[in-house]
Amino acid sequence: MSGVAPASPVPSAPAPAALEIVDLHVSVEDREILRGVSLAVAPGSLHALMGPNGSGKSTLANTLLANPAYQVTAGRILLAGEDVTDLPTDERARRGLFLGFQHPEEIPGVSVLNFLRQAIARRKSIDDFSVLEVRMNLLDWTKRLGMDNRFQERYLNEGFSGGEKKRNEVLQMAMMEPDVAVLDETDSGLDIDALRQVAAGIAKVREARPHMGILAITHYQRLLEHLVPDVVHVLVDGRIVATGGPEISLEVEARGFEAFRPEFGRPEFGRAHEEAPA
Ligand code: ADP
Numbered sequence: 001m002s003g004v005a006p007a008s009p010v011p012s013a014p015a016p017a018a019l020e021i022v023d024l025h026v027s028v029e030d031r032e033i034l035r036g037v038s039l040a041v042a043p044g045s046l047h048a049l050m051g052p053n054g055s056g057k058s059t060l061a062n063t064l065l066a067n068p069a070y071q072v073t074a075g076r077i078l079l080a081g082e083d084v085t086d087l088p089t090d091e092r093a094r095r096g097l098f099l100g101f102q103h104p105e106e107i108p109g110v111s112v113l114n115f116l117r118q119a120i121a122r123r124k125s126i127d128d129f130s131v132l133e134v135r136m137n138l139l140d141w142t143k144r145l146g147m148d149n150r151f152q153e154r155y156l157n158e159g160f161s162g163g164e165k166k167r168n169e170v171l172q173m174a175m176m177e178p179d180v181a182v183l184d185e186t187d188s189g190l191d192i193d194a195l196r197q198v199a200a201g202i203a204k205v206r207e208a209r210p211h212m213g214i215l216a217i218t219h220y221q222r223l224l225e226h227l228v229p230d231v232v233h234v235l236v237d238g239r240i241v242a243t244g245g246p247e248i249s250l251e252v253e254a255r256g257f258e259a260f261r262p263e264f265g266r267p268e269f270g271r272a273h274e275e276a277p278a
């Protein structure tokens, strides 16, 4: 808390979700991929979204990023209680949304440092932006994340190993100081040591930003062994078919996603998100 808090008409009102998705329907090339997805990530909490290949996980990530190839046909996206469904990528980033990609792009000729300088300048208003501060902060975070301090001079993702790409995503997350981070398959293609480092890095960023909400998208349970989620959602065929605690990810590991298909009906995990007719 700093400065003078604005007077609130309802002092005891709970903080709005860091990220809320309400009955989201998304089409790609006129094919409906997400068919009514709802979830709410409270400040400080870590949600995992699990699902088989092709279930729509990256579609959700791209939609949250406002990628124009992904068309929202119904539903809403809210950041800290504010509807951002119609806002472009930059505006969402300015409001504290960060996205880590499944396949980070190589940007030849742009160093890690310069990329971050530009991204942070867009995220923050220019007048409270200091290049020196970015440099110092970057040095600090590369150290905290156990990365080589020459890393910042390298060109973004050019010749990075799978592990370096993912650790760089975590570094970007730390530097962008988001309120909500959506991480798409941050664990994909990592060996066990790299996976541990990435999970430890995410944990360090959480310590530094305890109010940050995280939606970690993953195919496998193994990331969640190192990064225990508060809530797990299972996405199958564009719908959330189960929501619960970490035990759900163990269930996925043991029985596969097939067991979560709606036709299996899973009353013990309830809350299948079939939308009731209006
Ligand atoms: P996941 O990340 O869970 O593996 P995706 O969201 O990538 O799933 O894909 C879900 C479905 O949407 C797939 O059938 C895929 O072919 C389709 N899809 C996703 N993105 C695009 C795109 N940019 N163009 C065409 N089809 C897409």
Ligand code: MG
Pocket (backbone or CB within 6 Å): 057, 058, 059, 102, 185
């Ligand atoms: Mg994907």
